[in-house]
Amino acid sequence: MTTYIADLTTVCGCQWGVTGSSTEEIVQKTVKHAGEAHQMKEVPPEIAQKLKAAIRPSM
Numbered sequence: 777m778t779t780y781i782a783d784l785t786t787v788c789g790c791q792w793g794v795t796g797s798s799t800e801e802i803v804q805k806t807v808k809h810a811g812e813a814h815q816m817k818e819v820p821p822e823i824a825q826k827l828k829a830a831i832r833p834s835m
């Protein structure tokens with residue numbers, strides 16, 4: 777099964793790698809993180825774009 781990882785250093789500056797079994801799962805976890813850690817009720821488009829660019833398959 778392919779898993780994915782997104783390094784948030786380039787997304788929101790946090791030293792945290794989000795992992796998930798799908799890109800949707802990573803997006804969901806990052807949205808949750810943004811709300812809890814950054815008080816973002818919604819993820820701004822530029823953050824969403826950076827997140828998409830940061831997601832890569834992980835072995």
Ligand SMILES: [Zn+2]
Nearest residue numbers: 788789790813
């Ligand atoms: Zn963060």
